[in-house]
Amino acid sequence: MSAAGEARRIELHLLGQTLTIRSEAPADYLRSLAKYLEERVTALKRSGVKDPTTALALAALDITDELFRAREDKSRDQGDVGARLGALVALL
Secondary structure, three states: OOOOOOOEEEEEEEOOEEEEEEEOOOHHHHHHHHHHHHHHHHHHHHOOOOOHHHHHHHHHHHHHHHHHHHHHHHHHHHHHHHHHHHHHHHHO
């Protein structure tokens, strides 16, 4: 068993291949990420994308888009909260 914070080897199964990676993250967490990616790729294949590499690239772009939009939303929300707090302080 590895110590906390120490990278260890973890096998992931993705798109019919076994990937061995080194990570400090919990194995179950990494497996859930691989499962999520596989589900996204499978959905793209069902929609007509035949090439696995193309499906993987499209899934990665889609997930990256979601990440960037979430970051933008968070940044905008933080700005809104700051503006509201400033307005409240001005009222005091």
